[in-house]
Amino acid sequence: MLITAGVDVGSTQTKAVLIDDSRAIRASAIIDTGGHISKAAERVFDEVLSTGGLCRKDVSCVVGTGYGRFKVQFGDIQITEISCHAKGAVFLFPGTRTVIDMGGQDAKGIRVGLNGEVDDFVMNDKCAAGTGRFLSNASETLNLTLDAVGELSLRAERPVRLSTVCSVFVESDIMAYLAQGKKVEDILAGVNSAIAARTIALVRRVGIVPEVTFTGGVSRNIGMIRALETKLGMPLNVSPQSQLVGALGAALWAMEHAESAVRS
């Protein structure tokens, strides 16, 4: 039986997934990246191997992905997280034609083919407006953890309208609203709605074809899921394993590679 691995080195977290040739997930692991990227890759790989009860020689192919993909020194191939997210999303939700991915630095829209190949993609431009960074700046200003943002925002009754999606200026906007006595949940809902609008505008560039799968760290924010769904007028696929989609996609690419190597 073939076993392959995907290691996704992101700016905050590093993730790994092991699969076998029946496409079953054998193990997964998530750790904080920290300051040393190559070490994080080593650590997460060791961890996923021990969870899966395997050792390095059992793994036929390792694909590294994410910003730190070139630091996965034991990796056989490097593939961008765009290709990996597309692959992983279609694996989890085979009807996926559009992927919305929101991470810390980037927001992306990917239009995918039937086998998880990338037909077209767009990413946010240089400006970090409307990415996870904006969200974390906003929650910091409000003294909240990122995880609390989603639930709290659902309690909003009168969402505010933000005049900017600039991650630098959002702070003064929020301070102004607080000074006006606006409720925290209304401000949060305003933040989610502003990001959702900007993200949808971004993803429209590739064309939004259902089904739409939402991946990346921000997809844990239930308020963001609802805001996107309302604006799109359609439901989103969101996996409880959404953080692992990149690593899973990498493992799937590794499997295709290993299988074609065996064939030839």
Place this chain on the structure above:
Amino acid sequence: MRVADPVQEAKDLSETPVGRVIESWKSAHPGAKAVGWFPVFSPIELTHAAGMLPISIAGGGNQMEIAHADSRFQSFVCSIIKSTLELGLTGQLENLDGMIFHSICDPAKNLTSVFKRNFPRLMVDFIHFTQNFASPVAEEYLAAEYGRVRTRLAELAGTEITDGQIRSSIATYNRVRERVRRLQGIRLNGRNQLSAAETAALLRAGGRMMPEDFLTLLDDALRVISSRPGKARDLVHVVLEGSFCEQPPLELIQSIEEAGCSILEDDFELGFRWFKGDISTEGDPLRALAHAYIDGSVHSAVKHDLRYRKAAPLVEKVRRTGAQAVVVLTAKFCEPALFDYALYREALEENNIPHVLVEFEEKMWAFDKIRSEIETFVESMMFD
């Protein structure tokens, strides 16, 4: 018809979505056409002479969310470019028949092409104003350019546009401009009868109606305003410069005034104050319009008239109005305004005129930050 409060009427009209304005004008004028003009200035006499409504299409203000246009224009492009495109992409320009852009900046030039591709139904044109003001042939060129546009407008209107019609449009707009100058004069009388925000609202409304209706509005407004009691107040007198294209929300202008500034002169809606005096109604009307552009128009960031130094008109404006300071209010990412600032700053410092630089975007909702910047500036002036 007597209007209870012409200024309020103007405010309401200026905040009505532009698509609705065109629609209601057209339903009152069946069969007539409407041609949009983009800032800063346009020879709207030509459109009016053809019996069409010249309507100012200058972005979407802060009532509109940009959801489509920012996929066409990048984050470093100013808001008015995107919101104007958004109007089209969201079907709000469906009743518009033509759209004229001008050689004011590079994004506006490219927007012309983007309009043409995305809205093939619209007649889209672009006027290249002369930038060689010293050349003896500039006037001849500009008159020919106006002639080219006249032909296209006549095609659109399905009628000839005669010299006589243009001359009569010039005369009508001369009357409008004369009243606008009177409005300006009130701002300088020291009695605080009229605010800059109100003036801007009146001019914005004027961009959305036929000049004959604008004349009525202005006459009503002049009557109401000059009967206001007014009083001298302890404010810092300023000249405001830099908002000649993208327009700030009226609330933002109000915030600046509430922060302690009396704005004696500004360049909001500059198109209606483009000319220093009347345009000749004798002879070739296109030559008259071109002549006025070259020799009778006010200073603007989008004109590069090398016969004077760039900051000279600003310094002169401060001297003439007796202002104490300058507020440079520029639209975010507006390259002409931001370039001018470097020269303004140098000249203002040389002439010991205090100034403050503030950036805005038309889509702003919260004004607290700008207000406190201006307040700080006003305090620094008061305690100096």
Place this chain on the structure above:
Amino acid sequence: MPKAIHQGLIHDLQKNLMSHYYEKLTRAAETRQEKSAWMLISGNPVELVRAFGFLPVYPEVNALQLGVRKQALPFILKAEERGYSMDNCAYVKADVGLYFSGLKAPFATIPEPSLILCNYVGCGVYLQWFEHLAEYTNAPIFNLDIPTVRPSASEGLQGKTQAGTAADHSNAADQRYVMRQLEELIAVCERITHRDFDEAKLRRIMEFSRETGELWAQIKAMTRTVPSPFDAFFDAVTMMGPLYCLRGTEECLDFFRAVHREMTERVEQRICPLEEERFRIVIEGPPPWPFLRTFRDLFSKWGAVAVASTYSTVGGLWEFGFRHDPDRPLESISEHMLQYNLTNRSFLQRYEQIRRYITEWNADALIIHSVKSCRLFSAGQGDMREYFSKELGIPTLLVESDLEDPRYFSEAQMRNRVDAFFESLAHRKSVRDREAGTC
């Protein structure tokens, strides 16, 4: 990782020519014996100022040289201290910073201008840039106002896919206006140089330019062959230096004769700038000068060769038929400025130019490099992307940085996007090849 291999003689020749040019500028700055005319690159009338013996100086090229040597930032900061905005064109800021550093660049000293000739060819920033320089230097300035190409009457009602055909026009009044201004300019040059206009000399200069243009057009057509003999973006910028700074001279013509010989040989021997040409791309937009090498390697890694680029046509569209004509010197100079350069044309005409490149040069994909500094180039490139990817179905990638300001370049972000794009292209190509193999 495969990198671009050495491109042959032309790079050394170019280096010599350009350092010779900058030595001349430095000498002129030191001796103050020569008159210099400051001009802009796009569609300039260098032939005319050469006829009066002016030494042409190009602030854009000076800024570019600072950028490519990674020396621009201190100059940019110097301008920002004077009140220029973060959001202003960084070419202008680097150049203004250079002026306020006594015109002393690390690679040359630039002579003060005897004439500031603002050839306003489409770029609005040009007007502001030279207006500022004129105020700082107090040198005489002439705005040569070139009416931009406007949308034509007939075209307005055509369908969406009719992007900027030749029907976009500039008219007879434009031509007359420009011709008359050239006559005014001649009078200004006569006054400054105390020389009479020598038409015979202008014709000789025009003859050099005509032949240079002919060679350049032929060279640019060579990238239609598979594999392409050179990279029409990264190697073309090498050739653009002499084309713009030295056009109208014999040494420029000699350079292009050498390039032509070398490229002809490369075509015959099927030599490609990379080990293997896997993808043929068209690049739209100027290069990120401070990271030129890094940027090139992003594409070389994938075996992607630019077979055409819009940037290489900012100064003139010789490949689409323009030639300087010694028999109609002023007419052809004004045609060059009005119609035959990229910047004075409409954005839709650029779409059409790129569409032709993709079809006639047989390209697989379009790369749009969007630079913040130059909004004439970049504003609206999202619409361009929409047109090519959605209406024409051409794989299109848009990446962002700047042509001069190193603060806008993020290598990791850029690499990620380029890699993802070529992963998907490579995948599609392999599927296509596989299908072709089984049929």
